[in-house]
Amino acid sequence: MIGGAGPSGKAGEWWWRWQRRLAPYLFISPFIVLFCCFMLYPLCRSVVLSFYKAAGPRDLKYVGLGNYKFLLTDRIFWAAVFNTSYYAVLFLPSQILLALGLAVMLNSRRIRFRNVFRFSIFSPHLVGSVFVAIIFQLMLAQRHGLVNKAIGAVFPFIGTEINWFGKPELAMPAVVIAALWISVGYAMVYFLAALQAVDRDLYEAAEVDGAGKWHQFWHITMPGIRPVLIFLILVGTIGAFQLFELPYILFYGVWTNFAVTIVVYLFQMGFESGDIGYASAIGWLLVAIIVIISLIQLRLTWSREDVA
Numbered sequence: 001m002i003g004g005a006g007p008s009g010k011a012g013e014w015w016w017r018w019q020r021r022l023a024p025y026l027f028i029s030p031f032i033v034l035f036c037c038f039m040l041y042p043l044c045r046s047v048v049l050s051f052y053k054a055a056g057p058r059d060l061k062y063v064g065l066g067n068y069k070f071l072l073t074d075r076i077f078w079a080a081v082f083n084t085s086y087y088a089v090l091f092l093p094s095q096i097l098l099a100l101g102l103a104v105m106l107n108s109r110r111i112r113f114r115n116v117f118r119f120s121i122f123s124p125h126l127v128g129s130v131f132v133a134i135i136f137q138l139m140l141a142q143r144h145g146l147v148n149k150a151i152g153a154v155f156p157f158i159g160t161e162i163n164w165f166g167k168p169e170l171a172m173p174a175v176v177i178a179a180l181w182i183s184v185g186y187a188m189v190y191f192l193a194a195l196q197a198v199d200r201d202l203y204e205a206a207e208v209d210g211a212g213k214w215h216q217f218w219h220i221t222m223p224g225i226r227p228v229l230i231f232l233i234l235v236g237t238i239g240a241f242q243l244f245e246l247p248y249i250l251f252y253g254v255w256t257n258f259a260v261t262i263v264v265y266l267f268q269m270g271f272e273s274g275d276i277g278y279a280s281a282i283g284w285l286l287v288a289i290i291v292i293i294s295l296i297q298l299r300l301t302w303s304r305e306d307v308a
Contacts, residue, residue, distance in 0.1 A: 050280035060277065067281035077282065079257055080265040081289075083172060087261065088240035090176045095236060096229070098180065099187035104221075106188070107195045118192070122185035129182065133249035136178040140164040140250075147177065165251060168258035175247050175259065187236070190228050198224035230301045234294060241290050262286050 050067055052060040071077055102121060106114050124132070139146045142163050152160035164174040202220045211219070222229075244263040251259040260268075262282065270279030 046280040046283060049277045050284055052277040054275050054277040056274050056276075063277070067278050068285070070278070071281055071285060076257065076260065077262075077265060080260045080262045083258060084241055084243060084261045087172050087175060087179075087243060088237060090172060091179055091240055092233065092236050094176065094180055095183055095187055096232060098184045099232075100191050100225075100229075102184065102188045103191035103195055104217075107192055118189075122189055124182050125186040127182065129245035130249055132178055132182050133246050136174070136181070136246075137250060140174055140177070142166075171247075171251065171259040175243070175250060178246050178250065179243075183236075183239075187232050190232055191225060194225035194228035195221065230297075233301070234297055237293055237297065238290055241286065241293070262289075 049060075051062060051064055053063045053066065054060050105111065106118055106121075108114075111117070136147075140148070142148065143160050145160075145164075147164075148160040148162050151158055151162065162170070164170045198221060202224075203216055206216050206220060242263055243261045244267065247259045247261055248264050248267070263286070266279050266282040266286070269282060270276045
């Protein structure tokens with residue numbers, strides 16, 4: 001009996017030891033498989049495709065750096081870069097100022113039903129960008145659009161005849177209006193969390209020293225929310241350069257080059273024209289642009305004391 005139990009006990013111990021070793025890998029294997037299939041392989045494949053000229057997924061011709069060289073002289077691409085940068089310049093300051101102002105206001109204990117207002121302002125962020133674009137197609141419509149009627153009521157000399165979709169100079173401002181509606185509440189929630197984390201004793205000490213509300217804001221509030229502010233600027237910049245759904249849907253059927261962003265141009269080249277090689281080159285140049293801008297922002301906003 002004892003002699004027969006020995007090998008079985010050793011086999012069971014060996015099997016248990018291998019189970020303990022392999023179990024972690026078994027649990028993470030679904031993530032690894034999905035990551036390799038839907039993230040790593042497409043990324044590597046897009047790098048390879050950027051060196052090919054394509055007329056569909058099977059018709060490939062190796063051109064080396066030809067796609068990247070053509071990008072340097074492609075006027076539509078650089079127009080898209082300008083449009084995207086113009087959008088970022090209009091959108092980021094507006095989002096930060098509106099979100100911070102709303103957060104400061106709704107952080108005050110004097111405001112009744114603060115939670116209701118917070119949720120109502122944040123709730124547009126829960127709506128998809130495509131749905132928002134369709135809504136703003138109606139809201140920005142000439143004459144009967146809600147935005148034009150509001151502008152006409154406040155500024156009667158302007159009227160309600162603003163053609164947001166027909167004038168090139170109004171293309172990006174129209175996109176910015178829609179983007180602000182969907183994103184201000186998102187940034188406001190971050191600012192609210194940062195404001196509530198600031199030590200209240202600092203404000204009481206400042207009041208004792210005779211500091212006014214403005215000085216308290218600049219010397220206590222702003223340093224306290226600075227990390228969140230930097231995060232929102234960085235994330236907002238990345239999101240601005242990835243803009244696609246809003247301009248594509250807003251100007252669908254009434255297209256103008258003044259509403260073409262980098263990602264919209266990438267979509268046109270890859271899925272409408274079929275040149276997935278050139279689209280891949282656009283995508284990797286966009287990655288380079290975002291990385292460079294992000295590093296510059298971090299360099300300018302993070303001091304040595306922050307790193308330490």
